Amino acid sequence: MKPNRRVTPYLFLVPAMAVFGFAVLFPVVMTFAYSFTEWNGYGTMQFVGLDNYIEAANDVLFRDSFLHVVLYIAATILLEVAVGLVLAGLVSVKRRGSLWFRVAIFTPVMLPMVVVAVLWAFVYNNDFGLLNAALVNFGLEDLQRVWLGDPATALLAVSVVSGWVYAGFYMTIFYAAFSQVPTEVIEAARLDGAGEWQLFRRIKVPMIRNAITVSLLLCITGGFQGFDLFYVMTNGGPYGATEIPTTYLVKSVFTFGNVGYGSAMAMVLTAVVVALGLVFARVNREKPEKVNA
Amino acid sequence: MSTRTAQRLTVGRIPGLLFTLALVVIAVVFFFPMLWMVFSSFKSNSAIFSTPFALPTEIDFGRWAEAWEVGHIGQYALNSAIVTGASVFGILLLGAAAAFAFSRYRFRGRNLLMGLLALGLLLPLQSYFIAQSTLFTQLAITDTRWALIIPYTAMGLPLAVYLLKVYLDAVPDELFEAARIDGAGDLRVFGSIALPLLRPGLATVAIFSALSSWNEFLLALLYIQDDALKTIPTGLLAFSSRYVTDYGLLFSALSIVTLPMIIIYIVFNKQIVDGITAGSVK
Amino acid sequence: MTDRRKVTTGAVAALSATALILTGCSAGGGSSDDNVLRVAMGSPGEAQIRVWDDVAAQFEAANPDVTVEMNYQNDDLYQTIGLPNLLNGRNAPDIYFEWAGARLEQRAADGFAADLTEAVTTGPIAGLFDDEVFSSLTVDDAVVMVPHAADVTNVLWYNEDIFAENGLTPPTTWDELLATCDALDAEGIIPIASGNKDLWAAGNWLAHLTSRVVGEDVYSSALSGETDFDTPEWVEAFGYVKELADHNCVNESANAVDDNEGAQLFFQGKAAMHAIGSWLVSWAIDEAPGLNFDYVNLPSMPGKGNQDSVIGVVTGYVVNAKSSNQDLAAEFLALLNSDENVQAFIGAELTPMALSASDGEEVDSRSAKLLDMLETAPAIVLPPDNGYDLETANALYAALAEVLGGQSSPEDAVAGIDNKLS
Numbered sequence: 002m003k004p005n006r007r008v009t010p011y012l013f014l015v016p017a018m019a020v021f022g023f024a025v026l027f028p029v030v031m032t033f034a035y036s037f038t039e040w041n042g043y044g045t046m047q048f049v050g051l052d053n054y055i056e057a058a059n060d061v062l063f064r065d066s067f068l069h070v071v072l073y074i075a076a077t078i079l080l081e082v083a084v085g086l087v088l089a090g091l092v093s094v095k096r097r098g099s100l101w102f103r104v105a106i107f108t109p110v111m112l113p114m115v116v117v118a119v120l121w122a123f124v125y126n127n128d129f130g131l132l133n134a135a136l137v138n139f140g141l142e143d144l145q146r147v148w149l150g151d152p153a154t155a156l157l158a159v160s161v162v163s164g165w166v167y168a169g170f171y172m173t174i175f176y177a178a179f180s181q182v183p184t185e186v187i188e189a190a191r192l193d194g195a196g197e198w199q200l201f202r203r204i205k206v207p208m209i210r211n212a213i214t215v216s217l218l219l220c221i222t223g224g225f226q227g228f229d230l231f232y233v234m235t236n237g238g239p240y241g242a243t244e245i246p247t248t249y250l251v252k253s254v255f256t257f258g259n260v261g262y263g264s265a266m267a268m269v270l271t272a273v274v275v276a277l278g279l280v281f282a283r284v285n286r287e288k289p290e291k292v293n294a
Numbered sequence: 295m296s297t298r299t300a301q302r303l304t305v306g307r308i309p310g311l312l313f314t315l316a317l318v319v320i321a322v323v324f325f326f327p328m329l330w331m332v333f334s335s336f337k338s339n340s341a342i343f344s345t346p347f348a349l350p351t352e353i354d355f356g357r358w359a360e361a362w363e364v365g366h367i368g369q370y371a372l373n374s375a376i377v378t379g380a381s382v383f384g385i386l387l388l389g390a391a392a393a394f395a396f397s398r399y400r401f402r403g404r405n406l407l408m409g410l411l412a413l414g415l416l417l418p419l420q421s422y423f424i425a426q427s428t429l430f431t432q433l434a435i436t437d438t439r440w441a442l443i444i445p446y447t448a449m450g451l452p453l454a455v456y457l458l459k460v461y462l463d464a465v466p467d468e469l470f471e472a473a474r475i476d477g478a479g480d481l482r483v484f485g486s487i488a489l490p491l492l493r494p495g496l497a498t499v500a501i502f503s504a505l506s507s508w509n510e511f512l513l514a515l516l517y518i519q520d521d522a523l524k525t526i527p528t529g530l531l532a533f534s535s536r537y538v539t540d541y542g543l544l545f546s547a548l549s550i551v552t553l554p555m556i557i558i559y560i561v562f563n564k565q566i567v568d569g570i571t572a573g574s575v576k
Numbered sequence: 577m578t579d580r581r582k583v584t585t586g587a588v589a590a591l592s593a594t595a596l597i598l599t600g601c602s603a604g605g606g607s608s609d610d611n612v613l614r615v616a617m618g619s620p621g622e623a624q625i626r627v628w629d630d631v632a633a634q635f636e637a638a639n640p641d642v643t644v645e646m647n648y649q650n651d652d653l654y655q656t657i658g659l660p661n662l663l664n665g666r667n668a669p670d671i672y673f674e675w676a677g678a679r680l681e682q683r684a685a686d687g688f689a690a691d692l693t694e695a696v697t698t699g700p701i702a703g704l705f706d707d708e709v710f711s712s713l714t715v716d717d718a719v720v721m722v723p724h725a726a727d728v729t730n731v732l733w734y735n736e737d738i739f740a741e742n743g744l745t746p747p748t749t750w751d752e753l754l755a756t757c758d759a760l761d762a763e764g765i766i767p768i769a770s771g772n773k774d775l776w777a778a779g780n781w782l783a784h785l786t787s788r789v790v791g792e793d794v795y796s797s798a799l800s801g802e803t804d805f806d807t808p809e810w811v812e813a814f815g816y817v818k819e820l821a822d823h824n825c826v827n828e829s830a831n832a833v834d835d836n837e838g839a840q841l842f843f844q845g846k847a848a849m850h851a852i853g854s855w856l857v858s859w860a861i862d863e864a865p866g867l868n869f870d871y872v873n874l875p876s877m878p879g880k881g882n883q884d885s886v887i888g889v890v891t892g893y894v895v896n897a898k899s900s901n902q903d904l905a906a907e908f909l910a911l912l913n914s915d916e917n918v919q920a921f922i923g924a925e926l927t928p929m930a931l932s933a934s935d936g937e938e939v940d941s942r943s944a945k946l947l948d949m950l951e952t953a954p955a956i957v958l959p960p961d962n963g964y965d966l967e968t969a970n971a972l973y974a975a976l977a978e979v980l981g982g983q984s985s986p987e988d989a990v991a992g993i994d995n996k997l998s
Contacts, residue, residue, distance in 0.1 A: 007401070009395075009399065009480045010395040010396075010398075010399035010401045010404075011395075011401070013391040013392060013394055013395035013399075013480075013484070014391070014392050014395045014396075014407060016387075016388045016391060016392075017388040017389060017391060017392035017411075017451050017455065018392070018407060018410075020384070020388060020444060020447050020448045020451065021410075021411065021414060021448045021451050021452070023444070023448070024422075024426060024444050024445045024447075024448035024449075025414055025417065025422050025426075025445075025448045025449065026410060026414075026422075027425075027429070028422035028423070028424075028425035028426040028429060029417060029421050029422045029425070030425075031425030031428075031429065032421060032422055032424050032425040034425075035424065035425060042428060042660070042664075044686075061995075062996070088320070091313075091316070091317060091320075092317075094313070099317075100563070101321070102317050102320075102321050103563075104556075104559065104560055104563065105321035105322075105324050105325045106320070106321065106324050107559065107563075107567075108325070108328070108555070108556050108559055109324070109328075110570070111505070111555040111556070111558070111559050111566075112509075112551075112552055112555055113508065113509040113511065113526055113527040113530070113551070114509060114511060114527070115511055115526075115527040115528070115530055115531055116526075116527070116530060116548055116551055116552060119530065119531070119534050119544070119548060120327055120328075120331055120548055121327065123331075123334075123541075123545075124327055124330075125832075126829075126833070126837070127827075127828065127829035127832065127833070128343065128829065128837075128840075128841065128846065129342055129343040129346055129541075130346075131326075131327065131330050131346060134346040134347065135347075138347065147828050147829045147832050148832075149832040150828070150829050150830070150831050150832025150833070150981075151832075152983065155832075165324065165327070168324075169324070170570070173567050173570065173571060174570075174571050177567070177571050222416075222418070225418065226418045226419060226420065228511070228512050229511045229512070229527075232511075232512075232515075233531065235773070235832075236773065236774065238773060238775075238831060238832075238977075239773075239831040239832060239977075239981060239983075240831070240974070240977065240978050240981060240983045240984075241974070246420075247420060247512075250420065250424075251512075254424055255427075255516065255656065255657035256656040256657060256966065256970075257966060257967045257970075258660075260424060260428070263424055264424050264425070267420045267421060267423075267424055268421070270418065270420050270421075271417065271418055271420060271421035274416065274417075274418045274420075274421075275416045275417065275418075278415075278416040279416070339840075339844070340844070343844060431661065431664045431665055434665065436661060436665040437662075437665050437667055516657065516661070519616075519647065519649060519658055519661055519662050519665070520647060520667070521647060521648065521649075531650070532649075532650050535619070535650045535651065535834075535836070540863075
């Protein structure tokens with residue numbers, strides 16, 4: 002048994018590590034390698050040193066794409082995390098009969114983003130879309146616009162869709178966290194005369210800080226990786242107003258065949274996401290909390 | 295009991311009604327786009343254009359049947375089921391085995407390997423999909439179901455291993471030792487003790503892995519060009535560009551894809567919520 | 577106990593299966609099935625898909641041991657990543673759709689275009705086409721493409737009923753076009769529908785317009801990367817695009833909706849004109865059977881180009897040089913252009929280039945006129961995205977969209993193209 006035992010853990014690990022190494026780790030290393038080359042994906046490959054990174058640093062469109070995604074993330078923090086928190090607060094006040102409510106709010110999370118995107122492209126449609134029609138019905142014709150065709154509104158319009166999907170997701174996380182807040186704490190605060198709002202602000206929210214931190218991390222790193230909604234609804238338009246790093250690099254690599262340059266942009270994006278993840282991991286470790294989602 | 299009395303005191307009767315009303319309004323606003331989608335699926339193009347809010351004049355599921363038929367929705371759903379099923383199976387089996395190794399053995403390279411997997415929790419898709427796509431093209435994996443099953447499995451593994459390891463770490467050593475003393479081999483211990491104990495953890499992992507595989511879009515877009523192999527997200531996109539100008543048909547297809555997900559959610563809502571909350575707290 | 581054993585054996589079986597699959601996958605690539613003929617193209621629309629499926633069935637009936645696999649991709653996807661991925665992937669197509677021009681040359685240079693010279697001179701395809709058409713489909717003395725149709729990629733379609741109701745006649749000059757826009761806009765009718773989300777729809781049209789202003793030579797040299805866009809003549813050309821925007825000539829949603837939605841505005845009678853290619857005729861069969869519409873070529877512009885130029889491209893099918901079924905593929909392309917199938921395609925509103933097409937009687941008059949217009953055109957302008965480098969084309973399209981949407985001045989827009997391409 003003994004000599005055998007030394008090999009055993011590796012045998013258990015081999016399949017998982019093989020698949021993970023083959024489909025993730027090895028490609029990460031290769032993408033990093035590509036980022037120092039000029040290559041169209043099938044012809045000859047040329048080593049160009051740091052040229053791609055220098056190009057990326059000077060590429061106005063790439064810089065803009067980061068600006069767009071940061072704005073998008075800021076909007077989604079409000080529309081997803083903050084709205085989710087408020088919704089969870091509402092639901093947790095009145096638990097009975099809230100299931101149907103949670104179903105209604107959560108359902109969009111279940112849908113493929115492509116389905117959501119196609120549906121909302123219709124909601125925003127200028128000619129027969131739900132939104133403009135609703136504005137007419139409420140006598141708000143002046144607010145009508147080409148939501149996805151106006152660079153002033155397109156990014157916000159996409160963010161709202163993201164909010165529609167994920168508000169229910171964060172609500173669910175916060176709802177679970179709220180239900181773990183000890184009832185004695187809440188009871189005690191009530192006896193002190195705290196109203197529901199005060200209870201929410203001063204007791205419940207502080208007590209689920211960990212869940213909120215995690216949600217913010219998810220929202221931010223998820224936002225940097227966004228693609229589906231943008232690709233289907235605007236494909237970076239109008240006039241590049243919704244071009245985010247991923248749509249830009251997908252175009253660069255798969256439409257124009259700039260594999261090297263696209264890889265460099267991918268590496269920049271990766272560095273940002275990993276760095277954020279590590280910062281949050283540290284913050285979370287420094288402030289241990291009892292209540293978690 | 296006391297909680298409820300307190301609630302009555304603070305919320306009161308009339309505000310309580312208002313409160314419920316507010317929740318109803320919010321729910322309706324959230325749900326309305328989906329209702330509109332289902333209504334529109336029963337309408338003609340001109341009705342969609344001229345009376346977007348009106349209820350359909352007749353409920354004719356013939357449109358749905360037509361969308362199912364001409365839109366190859368059945369084929370896409372089957373492909374999604376195969377890809378998702380295989381990926382989830384792979385994630386569970388490979389993930390449980392790896393978690394078992396990490397949890398129950400001390401061995402050389404353990405920290406390094408765990409660190410690599412933990413890195414997988416942080417790495418965005420963008421860090422590997424470019425080279426993955428050239429690799430898959432060179433190995434001629436693209437345009438087979440493996441082109442999705444392999445990356446979906448790989449992407450699901452880090453979180454699965456992490457969560458399952460937490461479950462296994464909580465199991466007292468004595469349970470395993472007792473089995474060993476009875477003469478059980480490592481594989482037996484894994485199969486007959488670890489796996490059954492992991493069942494709740496496996497269910498959680500299965501749920502969020504299934505949802506993310508079912509809904510994945512970017513890799514499916516890049517790796518599958520053959521219509522017969524497309525999954526629901528890319529298949530639906532193909533459908534929407536093939537029959538774009540028949541909006542009723544397109545809304546039918548969207549509805550067909552959406553309704554089962556709503557039903558699944560209503561039936562398994564507790565498991566799904568547990569799975570998703572556990573899955574998100576990585 | 578049996579339960580446990582099942583779990584254990586199941587686990588072992590699954591683990592070894594995984595190992596097998598992983599190695600199997602990496603070893604088994606490349607070889608494609610000899611009895612399958614794969615044909616890939618962007619979706620040609622329902623009416624033509626029916627004909628294609630029928631051609632495939634005919635071929636299978638004549639060759640019982642062969643299966644024909646048709647792959648109709650999303651148009652935009654096919655043009656960008658779809659085809660290169662297919663060609664480099666497993667189960668690469670034996671026959672694929674391509675546009676004549678820079679793209680075809682690239683395919684030949686990459687080794688994906690088989691030499692069809694023999695097939696079209698003495699082989700199964702001999703005699704089906706006028707020999708002259710092959711001159712533009714020849715790379716390095718080898719015929720590499722069998723033509724199928726010629727697309728006029730842009731004309732100005734107009735709704736005859738709306739024009740009659742408003743006492744309008746189809747515009748033939750620039751000033752007439754602007755006057756028509758003003759008249760329709762005043763009536764609350766969208767003058768010209770465009771669905772330009774993917775940038776090529778209005779891009780094609782406006783590129784043609786600019787070619788009339790700057791002249792075909794300047795157009796071609798700028799798109800080939802030989803000359804700059806930031807020149808007074810390009811600024812002047814873009815100035816006309818700005819006039820279109822100033823006169824509300826296109827729908828406000830132009831840059832937000834795709835080409836299909838743009839067409840829908842025209843089909844629904846919300847727009848009086850639609851600037852798009854010859855394929856609109858076949859779309860209209862299914863989408864708007866009762867619509868009365870006709871077309872005029874782009875109005876003449878004040879400028880250096882030939883004012884009767886036509887923007888268009890020959891499209892056809894290439895046999896993959898890496899295919900092991902090249903002879904079968906040539907036979908399939910011959911069958912595709914047989915008299916009977918040519919008539920079927922005419923019924924689906926495509927006007928094939930095969931000689932027998934002119935024998936038919938049922939050619940839609942509009943389609944026939946379009947083909948005639950292309951054949952007798954004094955100058956042919958190649959669409960930027962088919963005839964030239966895609967990245968350059970895209971930069972031009974993006975700039976045109978900005979001016980059309982009132983986002984950039986002509987000066988900034990042309991300067992932006994050079995910046996983007998440098």
